[in-house]
Amino acid sequence: MEKRFVMKCGGSTLAALPDPFFQELKELQEAGVKPVIVHGGGPAISETLTSLGIPSEFVNGLRKTSNDVLDVVEMVLAGRINKEIVRKIGLNGAQALGLSGVDGGLIQARPVANSHEIGFVGDVTEVNASIIEGIMNMGYIPVIAPIGIDGAGQRYNINADTAAGAVASELGVERMIVVTDVPGIMKTVDGEKKVLPSVTVEEIDEMIQSGEIYGGMIPKVRAAVQCIQGAVSEVIIVSGTESGVLTRAVTEGGVGTAIVKTREGKVS
Numbered sequence: 001m002e003k004r005f006v007m008k009c010g011g012s013t014l015a016a017l018p019d020p021f022f023q024e025l026k027e028l029q030e031a032g033v034k035p036v037i038v039h040g041g042g043p044a045i046s047e048t049l050t051s052l053g054i055p056s057e058f059v060n061g062l063r064k065t066s067n068d069v070l071d072v073v074e075m076v077l078a079g080r081i082n083k084e085i086v087r088k089i090g091l092n093g094a095q096a097l098g099l100s101g102v103d104g105g106l107i108q109a110r111p112v113a114n115s116h117e118i119g120f121v122g123d124v125t126e127v128n129a130s131i132i133e134g135i136m137n138m139g140y141i142p143v144i145a146p147i148g149i150d151g152a153g154q155r156y157n158i159n160a161d162t163a164a165g166a167v168a169s170e171l172g173v174e175r176m177i178v179v180t181d182v183p184g185i186m187k188t189v190d191g192e193k194k195v196l197p198s199v200t201v202e203e204i205d206e207m208i209q210s211g212e213i214y215g216g217m218i219p220k221v222r223a224a225v226q227c228i229q230g231a232v233s234e235v236i237i238v239s240g241t242e243s244g245v246l247t248r249a250v251t252e253g254g255v256g257t258a259i260v261k262t263r264e265g266k267v268s
């Protein structure tokens with residue numbers, strides 16, 4: 001099975017991901033699947049900023065990033081969190097190689113439109129796929145921290161969902177899997193909260209308008225909508241703590257919430 005997929009692991013769930021999750025990753029790799037991981041770490045960044053007494057706030061889901069904040073973001077994401085994931089993959093029998101978007105100029109970025117307000121936050125302009133492919137071809141799982149860089153050497157803090165979407169688009173993978181702390185996109189139907197098996201771009205817009213999708217789910221669905229406009233067929237949002245979820249998401253689908261162009265276009 002020669003198949004690649006991009007998996008975004010959210011900071012909300014990283015510490016809770018159990019060994020069986022990483023064992024599934026190893027088994028998928030042994031079966032010939034090539035995973036690429038892009039990770040977040042928002043809660044760990046916030047904790048470190050607090051312990052250092054550096055104020056931090058979010059504007060529309062993006063962290064206001066001064067130079068001091070940027071140093072901490074890089075230290076926590078490209079340092080502690082990245083190496084923790086690499087270590088867990090190693091302990092469960094596979095091999096990973098960690099890097100940030102700065103390494104080899106992997107993720108090129110430019111300031112977001114409202115950078116005057118939120119500082120060094122970036123949008124991705126280019127992803128150097130050959131670096132990722134080189135790592136995969138050596139038999140390692142690339143583990144990428146979402147820091148970007150521009151031609152002048154300026155670093156940028158990039159939302160991890162946005163970075164993962166850009167990597168998935170550049171690699172042209174069929175599926176991006178977003179691992180978070182909820183089992184999918186939820187909606188209250190007849191007074192009961194249910195996980196939606198699939199949602200279309202149109203339905204996402206309505207759910208953001210109505211407030212049913214809010215907070216940290218917004219960058220996820222925005223990144224998903226952006227990458228399914230291109231080669232990526234669907235984005236699947238799942239919880240990483242459910243047993244067998246990763247294998248199902250990669251091989252057959254039918255788990256979590258699939259974000260699809262249209263229902264007809266759904267790959268099942």
Ligand SMILES: Nc1ncnc2c1ncn2[C@@H]1O[C@H](COP(=O)(O)OP(=O)(O)O)[C@@H](O)[C@H]1O
Nearest residue numbers: 010011012180182184185186212213214216217
């Ligand atoms: N419709 C929705 N269904 C499920 N979760 C939602 C929804 N709208 C907003 N959320 C929120 O999004 C959160 C996941 O985003 P976030 O905390 O940023 O996670 P991560 O660190 O994995 O990126 C959930 O814990 C939940 O509070």
Ligand SMILES: CC(=O)N[C@@H](CCC(=O)OP(=O)(O)O)C(=O)O
Nearest residue numbers: 011040041042062063158159160
């Ligand atoms: C610009 C911006 O907001 N960057 C994020 C990067 C980490 C991230 O996105 O982590 P999660 O996936 O855990 O939310 C931040 O500073 O928190």
